[in-house]
Amino acid sequence: MFAKVWRAMIRKELNELRQRNEKIERELKKDEQILHNTIKILLLGCGEAGKSTFIKQMKIIHSSAEDTWSKEQLENFRDQIRRNVICSLQLLLRNKTRDLPIGFENNARKLEDLDEDRDQDKLHQHRVFIKEIWQHQALQETFRRRKDFHLPDSAAYFLQNIDRISGQDFVPTNQDILNIRVMTTDIHKYEFQVKLRGNIKNITMVDVGGQRSEQRKWLHCFDDVQLLIFLCASNEFDQKLLEDSAKNRLEESIEVFTKLMKHPWFKKSSIALFLNKKDLLQEKVKYSQLEDFFPGFREFKNYKPYDYDSAISYIQHLFMTIEDEQGKPLIGTERSVYSHHTCATDTDNIKTVFQQVKSSILEKIIRIHLL
CATH class of the missing domain: 1.10.400.10 (GI Alpha 1, domain 2-like)
Structure with missing residues (x-):
């Protein structure tokens, strides 16, 4: 009698164990499917580059009007x-x-x-x-x-x-x-969906603070990043850092971008460079000369004083010609950077740029990493 009861108890425990294992396997399979259908995008850049504004634009663009803000x-x-x-x-x-x-x-x-x-x-x-x-x-x-x-x-x-x-x-x-300006001192995440290659894919976009004191937090966000979007405030060529009154903001942005391009975490990540605040740059170059702060601009092949197109082209040139410690280009035939000129407060502009990102970068990510 005791043996019969004992065997029944064993069968019950084995059945419960099998059910738990099946549940765990289903959850793991579900998580794997979600991961397979998710693209992680990391927004980086120095303070006041427009990262938080870009996140807000994604919410405006990818939400219904009544659901955008509570x-x-x-x-x-x-x-x-x-x-x-x-x-x-x-x-x-x-x-x-x-x-x-x-x-x-x-x-x-x-x-x-x-x-x-x-x-x-x-x-x-x-x-x-x-x-x-x-x-x-x-x-x-x-x-x-x-x-x-x-x-x-x-x-x-x-x-x-x-x-x-x-x-x-x-x-x-x-x-x-x-147009709100609030310093980002934490990590913010926004999740939405887009249609790529005929399928719905999940996008997880992460924004972290850009001030020097916040940059140490970036390391926690590097894992599994498929697309890094680096934002630079292109109008800040004549401004100094809030944290360091001796440091030019554009120089700081180029140095941070260079470090990221050298970082092993991003060797397999796609990279997009957004030269942001183009509207403010267009206004500023009418009275502030870029060559007063970056003398090399005078030697630039497309140099033209007080000219927006010439100025934005040179700023882009500064980013695209960065080098490693041996003097070798970090951007070239083996590694590409997709560059866009943006105005993060202009919804139509960001909608157009993100559509270009979808067709040129996200489609490539799906083809290479997720299939």
């Missing part, structure tokens, strides 16, 4: 925009080199005393004066010197829209959201 996200974006306005105003006032009219001084001090978090509601009562002081020659001259004190690129956009932004019923638009 109510909580929109409220958070509203607060971030108003912080950007207060911060930009205070930076302009602190760095002005021309005195304001006597009648402006009292109100200007009130703006300088605003707290970015507690006083956002006060923007509405100050909106008329904000428009006046923004248009005043003293602040416009300071704005033209913005490269000297790290004014956010979106300052003009938000200050020109102060009536709408300061309103009690303000709900940020996609364009407002794309």
Whole structure:
């Protein structure tokens, strides 16, 4: 009798063990299928290159209008925009080199005393004066010197829209959201799907902070990266790093890109270079000469002063001609880099560029790595 009960217990345990093994195998097979259908894209670049904006564009492009942002996200974006306005105003006032009219001084001090978090509601009562002081020659001259004190690129956009932004019923638009400047101090991931070679593929896009203090976090994101997109703010050729006032931002970007091209983790990864903020570069070269900061530009075969096409071509040339320690080109016949000129705040531009990335790079990844 005991032996019969014992055998029944053994059979039950074996049956349960077999069921657990089958469940584990099904889950492993499912995970393997998901991995097989997933392309991991890593966004890298120095601070303020536009990585977070690019991630937002992917969400705008690949989500339905009603599902793009939650109510909580929109409220958070509203607060971030108003912080950007207060911060930009205070930076302009602190760095002005021309005195304001006597009648402006009292109100200007009130703006300088605003707290970015507690006083956002006060923007509405100050909106008329904000428009006046923004248009005043003293602040416009300071704005033209913005490269000297790290004014956010979106300052003009938000200050020109102060009536709408300061309103009690303000709900940020996609364009407002794309212009927000918030330092990325963590790792952000966005997952979406695209159709490639007739099949639906999962895309996992990862964005990490670009400041020097954040770059150590990149190592945790390198595993299984099939596409590295490196973003460079092309308009920063005459600016210094926030973390190092002696270091040119474009030089820093080229040096970081060079290190990544040498890194063994990316030997099998496809590489795309996005020379971003082309709209700001186009405006800047009208008054700031690239050759004053990069004298080699004068010897460039397509050199033309105050010319956007010439400037962007030279900046691209600087990236595409990087070398290893032996002086050998890191980019050439054995390794290609796909280059694009982008404006991360322009949805149509990013939609076009990402379509080109899909047809030229992602299709190749599917053909080589996932079949």
